[in-house]
Amino acid sequence: MNGWIVGSDESQVLSTLYESPEDFAEEYAIHDFEGFGGYRLSEYEGIESTHNVACFIEEYPEIGGELLDHMCDIDEARKAAEDNYCGCYKSMADYAEELTEETTQIPESLTYYIDYEKMGRDMKLSGDVFTIETGYEEVHMF
Structure with a gap:
């Protein structure tokens, strides 16, 4: 069976499997896919797993695929997205500056000595x- 299906559309996935010329097909393969960001599906990825991954990426379109690629586990990726996501910044330095200013009272006489780029890198x-x-200038922080 050839053709593109939307992995997050369960009815389309089931319909495609139902249309198989084999009544009790034991095997299937995913030979091509798109829209999964940095995440790479294996050729024999399970249908349920593929559906869950597609739904996760649909829920987090900007970062879902890359987050799954980084975490290697959908539950860990979901936890990172829900509990650890700090937002999108232009740079690590911008994040370090915002975090520092929100959590610390810095005397004005010291503000010129703070290197936020190095803080972010560290x-x-x-x-x-x-x-x-x-x-470009889209750094998602976790």
Whole structure:
């Protein structure tokens, strides 16, 4: 059976399987796909797994595929999206600056000494945060 189906549309998936020329087909394969961002489906990915991945990416279109690729597990990716997502920033430095200003009272005499670029880099290198870049000046922080 050839053709494109929308992985998040359960009725379309079931209809395609029902139309199979084999009554009790035991095997199927996914030979091509698109719209999954950075996530790579395996050729023999399960139907339920593929559907869940497609629904997750549909729910988080900007970051879903890349988040799944990074986390390698849909439950971990969902937890990161729901519990750890901090927003989209132009840079790590912008995130470090916002976080610092929201959580710390910095004397004005010291503001010129703070290097937010290095703070952002250190947060990433230490594993305190991870990022997904989806475009120019589009850094999603977790």
